[in-house]
Amino acid sequence: xxxxxxxxxIIRQLEKEIINKKIEDVFCFAPxxxxxxxxxxxxxxxxxxxxxxxxxxxxxxxxxxSNELVILIHLKLTGHLLIGxxxxxxxxxxxxxxxxxxxxxxxxxxxxxxxxxRFLVLSDLRKFAKILLLKxxxxxxxxxxxxxxxxxxxxxxxxxxNLLTKKRGPIKKFLMDQKYISGIGNIYSSEILFEARIHPxxxxxxxxxxxxxxxxxxxxxxxxxxxxxQGTSAQDESYRNLYGEKGGYEKFLKVYQRExxxxxxxxxxxxxxxxxxxxxxxxxxxxxI
DNA sequence: AAAGTAACCTGCCCGC
DNA sequence: TGCGGGCAGGTTACTT
Numbered sequence: 001x002x003x004x005x006x007x008x009x010i011i012r013q014l015e016k017e018i019i020n021k022k023i024e025d026v027f028c029f030a031p032x033x034x035x036x037x038x039x040x041x042x043x044x045x046x047x048x049x050x051x052x053x054x055x056x057x058x059x060x061x062x063x064x065x066s067n068e069l070v071i072l073i074h075l076k077l078t079g080h081l082l083i084g085x086x087x088x089x090x091x092x093x094x095x096x097x098x099x100x101x102x103x104x105x106x107x108x109x110x111x112x113x114x115x116x117x118r119f120l121v122l123s124d125l126r127k128f129a130k131i132l133l134l135k136x137x138x139x140x141x142x143x144x145x146x147x148x149x150x151x152x153x154x155x156x157x158x159x160x161x162n163l164l165t166k167k168r169g170p171i172k173k174f175l176m177d178q179k180y181i182s183g184i185g186n187i188y189s190s191e192i193l194f195e196a197r198i199h200p201x202x203x204x205x206x207x208x209x210x211x212x213x214x215x216x217x218x219x220x221x222x223x224x225x226x227x228x229x230q231g232t233s234a235q236d237e238s239y240r241n242l243y244g245e246k247g248g249y250e251k252f253l254k255v256y257q258r259e260x261x262x263x264x265x266x267x268x269x270x271x272x273x274x275x276x277x278x279x280x281x282x283x284x285x286x287x288x289i
Numbered sequence: 290a291a292a293g294t295a296a297c298c299t300g301c302c303c304g305c
Numbered sequence: 306t307g308c309g310g311g312c313a314g315g316t317t318a319c320t321t
Contacts, residue, residue, distance in 0.1 A: 002314065002315095003314070003315095006314080032297090032298090059315080059316095074315080074316085075314090075315090076297095076314085076315045076316070077298095077313065077314050077315055077316095078298090078299080078300095078313085078314075078315095079314095079315095107299090124298095125298080125299055125300070126297080126298045126299050126300085126313090127297075127298050127299075128297060128298065128299095128315070128316080129315095130316090168291095169291090169292090176315090178315090178316080185314060185315070186313095186314060186315085187314065232314085233314095234313090234314070235313075235314085238313085238314065239314070276292090276293090277293090277294080278315095279312085279313090
């Protein structure tokens with residue numbers, strides 16, 4: 001579900017909504033989401049703590065607590081973080097029957113009750129999402145293999161070129177590999193390569209100077225615009241922001257999920273191929289191999 | 290060491 | 306109508 005733009009949108013909304021709130025209670029309906037700690041310990045360590053800081057590392061959401069512990073949430077493919085879905089009258093999570101009718105809320109796996117009587121909820125159809133509770137040193141270890149953030153100041157053309165020398169093979173694989181650059185997934189890798197006019201199978205070692213520069217610019221351009229429009233909800237039950245709203249970037253997608261449709265730049269038919277078992281969308285005319 | 294594959298799960302859609 | 310196969314935004318563990 002979420003890539004950098006979607007997680008960044010959620011982070012900004014979380015900062016608005018839950019900073020300094022206290023976690024009063026935790027309800028878990030699928031303990032499988034807690035990957036490194038039993039529910040009972042998680043509740044013990046988290047209840048009564050205040051939320052001090054929210055951060056994004058790649059696609060990871062970090063919630064810093066007043067007792068120095070950090071909740072790490074990764075939404076994987078179908079996770080949603082939602083706020084405020086609760087039964088105000090009874091001051092509880094909306095009843096199960098009601099939840100199951102709602103396409104997003106029917107998959108609630110874990111809920112935090114906050115001291116403003118709202119719930120922060122993790123919904124996740126496929127149960128791939130993970131929640132970890134970490135000490136600072138554990139967090140550091142957990143994040144050590146996460147690559148540079150493409151929005152950070154350190155992500156400049158020189159550093160980008162250096163990274164490219166560390167890997168060979170299809171450029172799309174490189175863009176999606178979180179240990180080099182963090183935050184780019186299947187949607188934006190296709191969109192970035194279209195913007196840069198580079199074929200997704202183009203080998204890193206065959207990229208020209210100009211292509212590298214174009215790719216660098218395309219990464220920033222596409223991601224910033226995607227954040228501006230609060231991410232992409234490509235399918236019906238896909239990404240939602242903290243308030244359950246869809247993203248606004250779908251209407252700007254040029255190739256992703258446009259197989260068989262005409263390229264908006266040249267009219268050629270958009271193709272889909274498999275790279276590393278993931279769909280890659282591209283224009284065979286605009287994007288050079 | 291890099292590359293491929295299965296696995297984690299659930300639901301939907303398509304064709305037969 | 307039912308069933309099987311393929312598909313889906315991500316990552317990791319295991320095998321070649």
